[in-house]
Amino acid sequence: MQRLRSELERLAGRPDWPLVSGLALGLLGLLEAYVYTRGGGFEDDATTTFVLTLTATLPLVFRRTHLKTAAAVTSLSTLFLVSSGEPTPETAAVIVAQAWVLYLLAERTRGWVTLLLGVAFVLLTLSSGQVVLSNLLLLAAGIGALAIGNARRLGGEVSEVRASQAALEERARIARELHDVVAHHVSTIAIQADTARLTTPGMPAEGGERLEAIGQTARDAMTEMRRVLGVLRTEDGGELAPQPGLDRLGELLETARETGTPVRFVLDGRPVPLPPSVELTAFRIVQEALTNARRHAPGAPVEVSLLYSDDALLVEVRDRGPGPPGGGESAGGGQGLVGMRERVTMVGGELRTGAADGGGFTVEARLPWR
Structure with missing residues (x-):
């Protein structure tokens, strides 16, 4: 019960507007179909109109978990309903639903899939019956939605590539700068060890050997560091220098x-x-x-x-x-x-x-x- 209450509070605080829109679209389509049939249209097919309007709009509620299934059901229902004649009040709702689902498919699938969807959609729309205004409206909305969705997907891919490239370049720059910082300090250690060994009067032989070992270890470490990270340095001919602090x-x-x-x-x-x-x-x-x-x-x-x-x-x-x-x-x-x-x-x-x-x-x- 506590979990259910938390989930309801979350939904109340951050409503799922696409879900609400899908439900509203489906209810609007049903209302329009009801008003149209009560007014004399589709008198012999009132039940069919209700069902087709319902199956053309409400599947959008499941677009996040079953997008392809929702798109298939919406497309078939829309084609059957729109090809029946001139535009009707419920035609607007189902065309919007069809355009929406095609946009989502184009945005979330690959380019060649979007192209195949576009070709199939054009063929199915033109072959679904006589070419009437409702078919043309559906065709324009569908092709436009596919184009916009594909452009949105390509824009996102370009942004991701640019961000990834920027991250790689920045990591290389960081590696170069750290190379300079660490190499500068390691070289300082080597110089100080050698200086202390050579300038300290009366230093025991053992102490001199240890300082010499410290200096050699520092030089070896700097050599290995240059070998590993030196490939990331820009070839500007500059010497190692401490980076700004x-x-x-x-x-x-x-x-x-x-x-x-x-x-x-x-x-x-x-x-x-x-x-x-x-x-x-x-x-x-x-x-x-x-x-x-x-x-x-x-x-x-x-x-x-x-x-x-x-x-x-x-x-x-x-x-x-x-x-x-x-x-x-x-x-x-x-x-x-x-x-x-x-x-x-x-x-x-x-x-x-x-x-x-x-x-x-x-x-x-x-x-x-x-």
């Missing part, structure tokens, strides 16, 4: 101000030394968020906040622009959000983006450092 955040904010973006910086908590990967991630998040703000909310004030907690760094960038259209997460950030999410995931953090309360767009990241 929060010590260069001031330069980044000043550059944004020079380009016309008013930036306010807020620091909360006591700054502590962070791992290079966390600092690099925080820097890149602020950099990408400022770029997005300049692109989608030019001239709008931006607030950059850093909060140091006991176990994490909280980064928030919020612009005071008009906000993304529709308030969606993907709006306003483009593929840059993909890169942010990849970086935050790399350090085991959490990212939230979207429309801010009171307008604008906000990027919030929690980067654990313990």
Whole structure:
């Protein structure tokens, strides 16, 4: 009983509008058929009209679980009903149902399946009887629904490919930057070990051997790292160099101000030394968020906040622009959000983006450092 009550509360809070629309469409078709038969149409076939209208509309209720079956039943019932003569009141309901189910099929199936559906639909419609206005309306609605559904599916596939490509490129970029960060520190270890061994007077032989082993291990580790990750480096001819951290955040904010973006910086908590990967991630998040703000909310004030907690760094960038259209997460950030999410995931953090309360767009990241 408790589970049933929870499910009813969920449906009441978030109604399934397509389900409600399908039921309303079926009831509208039945009502129209009833009114039409009572008015003198299909006097000898009132029962057939009721059944065909019912089977042409109500199957849409099961579009999520049995789409193909619902499409077959709807199509056959629609063809029988529409081919019987000139348009009738219930014709509008069944044509809408037919167009809807064809749209869903085209959106969720492959392109060649959509093409076969279109050819079969045209042939069945034209061969179902004399070509009358109802047939032409059904044909136009069906072909239009197939075309729109197929275009929607192709658009979704293109977006997925672009997002996947952006994720791969960002991962490669992250690997290159981490390569530089880690290699820089490992090479520093090797240099310090060799320096300590050579410049410390009176060092025992055993201590010198251990420092020499530390230096050699560091050099071996750097060689293996370059062998594994070096293929991801861009061939720019540059040497390994430490990647930017929060010590260069001031330069980044000043550059944004020079380009016309008013930036306010807020620091909360006591700054502590962070791992290079966390600092690099925080820097890149602020950099990408400022770029997005300049692109989608030019001239709008931006607030950059850093909060140091006991176990994490909280980064928030919020612009005071008009906000993304529709308030969606993907709006306003483009593929840059993909890169942010990849970086935050790399350090085991959490990212939230979207429309801010009171307008604008906000990027919030929690980067654990313990």
